[in-house]
Amino acid sequence: MDKRKIPIIKVIVFLVLFLIIFVYVQNIVTPKWTYTDWQEGDTARYRKFYEVERDSLDYIVLGPSRSFWSLNPMVIYAETGYTGYSLGGSVQGIEVSYYWLKEALKYQKPKYVILETGAFFYPKTYANGENVAAVSKALTNMRFSANKIEACFKCQSNSKSAIEYLIPLLSFHTRWEELEEGDFEEKTEPSFKGGHICFLKTNYSSKDCRNDGKVSRYKVGNEENNVTYRTISDANKECFENIYYLCKMNHITLIPIIGGTQNLTSQDKATLEQYLKEFELELLDLNNYAAINWNKDTPDSGAHVNYWGNCKCSKVLAQHLEGWDELENHSEDVKYQEWNTDLIEYRTFEEEKLINNKEQVLLYLNTLIKSKEELYIVVSVRDEACGGRMMNWIII
Secondary structure (H helix, E strand, C coil), X not given: CCHXXXXXXHHHHHHHHHXXXXXXXXXXXXXXXXXXXXXXXXXHHHXXXXXXXXXXXXXXXXXXXXXXXXXXXXXXXXXXXXXXXXXXXXXXXXXXXXXXXXXHCCCXXXXXXXXXXXXXXXXXXXXXXXXXXXXXXXXXXXXXXXXHHHHHHHHCCCCCCHHHHHXXXXXXXXXXXXXXXXXXXXXXXXXXXXXXCCCCCCCCCCCCCCXXXXXXXXXXXXXXXXXXXXXXXXXXXXXXXXXXXXXXXXXXXXXXXXXXXXXXXXXXXXXXXXXXXXXXXXXXXHHXXXXXXXCCCCCCCCCCXXXXXXXXXXXXXXXXXXXXXXXXCCCCCHHHHHHHHHHHHHHHHHHHHHHCCHHHHHHHHHHHHHCXXXXXXXXXXXXHHHCCCCCEEEXX
């Protein structure tokens, strides 16, 4: 071997080893935004998108948290056999939605894009990347590409630079003292095609005062925080137009929606409808069709819907998609058997969550009691009471 090449080889080996160690350390210190009733599982939602078979999705869901709190792709698949994925994110600004749509179209050819419109009323600074936490969650797990580089530079702000978004270690290297066991291993997370299911029921409101113009509002321009009317900033309009024309170029039908919430007034809705008329788009308000019980179908006093409200909203969208009659039911297609497997896994998860919900167990037992004269109620016991392998039966 030519001795002159040895130093070059050493440099290459050093750089490769350095890169491997750098990526490994960066992965450890970067936060894992996991799934619980309240934590929205952003890490799994974005990473698992890349595991979906190419060109297999009928629709993509985008937008802030109400997008994935309101719509569950597994419920829609169970109802219709249509396949979709939610790429919404916590406080996802319209600009971030645009770049995730660009990313999605590299792997999928959906016929529909469902855009939750809550971000239309975000402050213009959100469109300019000032919501650092939300942008970090959205871009950290996007695959490295020219699209990601562009997104990082467009979404950078005075608080966080594009380089910090591209190299998370620069932002999160101080997490060494906070590291836990879960940071060193890949945790299996239930993403269920990006949907988020919350089984909590919480409504602290003593009366319904959400539609009288006094809901908590984002700051718009120089106006006070509690304004009666909100406007759509020019920055948000520009970002939306990018989404609109990207859909149009790819022959995708764009469906703007309002997810399950009580945090919008009739004036807000009128503002959205008036703006969308410029693009000949109709606003689909899921709240008009879902028959949501705001005493039970919300975990946070009406800001979002929980599991029960999510099922109602998902079925509304499923019915609308069926009504347009452009999609095929894939449930019997052998190419989509993975979806049937995922649906079984989802139903198991759903059943376990519901049976662990004491309120649901009590409701079920009360239902049985009402029909006790007509039923034999058999409870199987297989634990310490069994006495070995014997199955004990208690007949009520």
